[in-house]
Amino acid sequence: xxxxxxxxxxxxxxxxxxxxxxxxxxxxxxxxxxxxxxxxxxxxxxxxxxxxxxxxxxxxxxxxxxxxxxxxxxxxxxxxxxxxxxxxxxxxxxxxxxxxxxxxxxxxxxxxxxxxxxxxxxxxxxxxxxxxxxxxxxxxxxxxxxxxxxxxxxxxxxxxxxxxxxxxxxxxxxxxxxxxxxxxxxxxxxxxxxxxxxxxxxxxxxxxxxxxxxx
Amino acid sequence: xxxxxxxxxxxxxxxxxxxxxxxxxxxxxxxxxxxxxxxxxxxxxxxxxxxxxxxxxxxxxxxxxxxxxxxxxxxxxxxxxxxxxxxxxxxxxxxxxxxxxxxxxxxxxxxxxxxxxxxxxxxxxxxxxxxxxxxxxxxxxxxxxxxxxxxxxxxxxxxxxxxxxxxxxxxxxxxxxxxxxxxxxxxxxxxxxxxxxxxxxxxxxxxxxxxxxxxxxxxxxxxxxxxxxxxxxxxxxxxxxxxxxxxxxxxxxxxxxxxxxxx
Numbered sequence: 001x002x003x004x005x006x007x008x009x010x011x012x013x014x015x016x017x018x019x020x021x022x023x024x025x026x027x028x029x030x031x032x033x034x035x036x037x038x039x040x041x042x043x044x045x046x047x048x049x050x051x052x053x054x055x056x057x058x059x060x061x062x063x064x065x066x067x068x069x070x071x072x073x074x075x076x077x078x079x080x081x082x083x084x085x086x087x088x089x090x091x092x093x094x095x096x097x098x099x100x101x102x103x104x105x106x107x108x109x110x111x112x113x114x115x116x117x118x119x120x121x122x123x124x125x126x127x128x129x130x131x132x133x134x135x136x137x138x139x140x141x142x143x144x145x146x147x148x149x150x151x152x153x154x155x156x157x158x159x160x161x162x163x164x165x166x167x168x169x170x171x172x173x174x175x176x177x178x179x180x181x182x183x184x185x186x187x188x189x190x191x192x193x194x195x196x197x198x199x200x201x202x203x204x205x206x207x208x209x210x211x212x213x214x215x
Numbered sequence: 216x217x218x219x220x221x222x223x224x225x226x227x228x229x230x231x232x233x234x235x236x237x238x239x240x241x242x243x244x245x246x247x248x249x250x251x252x253x254x255x256x257x258x259x260x261x262x263x264x265x266x267x268x269x270x271x272x273x274x275x276x277x278x279x280x281x282x283x284x285x286x287x288x289x290x291x292x293x294x295x296x297x298x299x300x301x302x303x304x305x306x307x308x309x310x311x312x313x314x315x316x317x318x319x320x321x322x323x324x325x326x327x328x329x330x331x332x333x334x335x336x337x338x339x340x341x342x343x344x345x346x347x348x349x350x351x352x353x354x355x356x357x358x359x360x361x362x363x364x365x366x367x368x369x370x371x372x373x374x375x376x377x378x379x380x381x382x383x384x385x386x387x388x389x390x391x392x393x394x395x396x397x398x399x400x401x402x403x404x405x406x407x408x409x410x411x412x413x414x415x416x417x418x419x420x421x422x423x424x425x426x427x428x429x430x431x432x433x434x435x436x437x438x439x440x441x442x443x444x445x446x447x448x449x450x451x452x453x454x455x456x457x458x459x460x461x462x463x464x465x466x467x468x469x470x471x472x473x474x475x476x477x478x
Contacts, residue, residue: 133245142252145245158238166230170223184224188231195235 010197029078036071079150083135122161129158149207156199351375370410382478404428420477425470
């Protein structure tokens with residue numbers, strides 16, 4: 001039953017939508033996000049498998065963070081390039097997050113969750129999302145927000161990483177169990193993941209509508 | 216300790232909720248802003264469409280005016296000259312050599328005059344293209360035409376002929392306004408003297424047309440539906456962000472001053 005967590009179900013639905021809708025897209029964005037979703041799904045299930053067997057699984061999440069940084073940065077780059085040439089700011093972003101990621105393991109064992117990187121990357125992603133909104137508002141042309149895939153993709157990212165800020169900051173300081181073994185932290189992450197994948201799913205649907213209109 | 220953890224947990228839960236509400240309000244704000252932007256863009260498009268349609272209308276009116284002038288010229292001038300030529304040639308008696316030569320010479324002179332008139336007409340036919348050479352030349356052409364009629368004493372001070380800058384849309388509208396003003400003078404003013412001044416100062420184009428006709432009460436004309444021509448002039452001036460000052464007193468003539476940012 002622990003294999004079929006709400007996060008897993010949301011990921012599976014999102015992955016199926018990604019494979020059917022954006023994988024064949026002309027942009028590399030579709031392939032990157034589909035691969036990321038596959039990695040996220042495999043990580044989730046592998047972590048569940050290890051947890052059931054009582055094996056430490058945080059190292060797995062540490063590996064996943066490496067791909068997460070790359071995929072989300074690329075996704076935001078794809079959305080921002082609609083308005084500006086975002087290469088310089090993304091080089092700076094990656095230049096901040098990746099060194100923090102690697103330097104964490106100088107003083108900590110690989111089995112410790114890389115919380116500093118998670119916090120920093122959340123802040124960086126949030127800033128990029130807000131910058132995207134700023135450019136969107138500043139732009140002379142208007143977009144049909146209801147059907148704009150990039151907008152909803154960025155919104156999903158903003159909700160997830162901005163919403164998880166407090167959980168990241170107070171990580172380890174609260175282990176309140178709500179129902180059985182389910183902690184508050186886990187509940188928050190379920191809610192955030194559901195929000196993230198719902199927005200992404202809607203974004204893929206918008207992309208499908210766009211593809212239909214273009215064909 | 217357990218109590219502290221619970222407090223932190225509640226704090227985190229509430230903060231997370233707040234942190235989720237912030238993006239939600241942000242999206243609502245973006246949605247509303249975007250809607251305003253959409254309305255603004257649509258309004259701009261609408262105005263652009265109106266402007267283009269007005270430009271098209273102006274172009275058609277300029278063409279109409281040109282055609283009307285050509286028709287009048289063909290009928291009143293070239294037509295008469297050619298009829299006279301036909302009559303002269305018909306009356307040639309080849310047996311009377313001296314008289315015949317005289318009549319043929321006269322006919323030749325009439326044909327030459329017709330050719331000259333036709334050349335003038337051809338110039339007028341290119342009137343629309345004349346705007347492309349600048350508003351100064353277009354005004355000159357209008358004045359020449361008015362001068363040909365010989366019905367008015369003209370006082371001209373056109374300083375726009377050497378203008379190096381152009382604004383095709385504004386030029387076309389200004390030419391049409393001048394045509395309309397001259398038409399109104401011919402039709403209603405009963406003037407004997409027309410004064411036309413034009414110059415460009417500090418990126419403002421000034422065009423002033425004054426006449427010594429019967430004048431009218433501008434307020435009365437504005438309130439009546441008959442002032443449609445005047446309304447159209449005001450509308451077009453507004454379209455190119457210009458200003459029109461109309462001074463008229465019954466019995467004392469009318470003066471119209473136009474100021475347009477240029478180019």
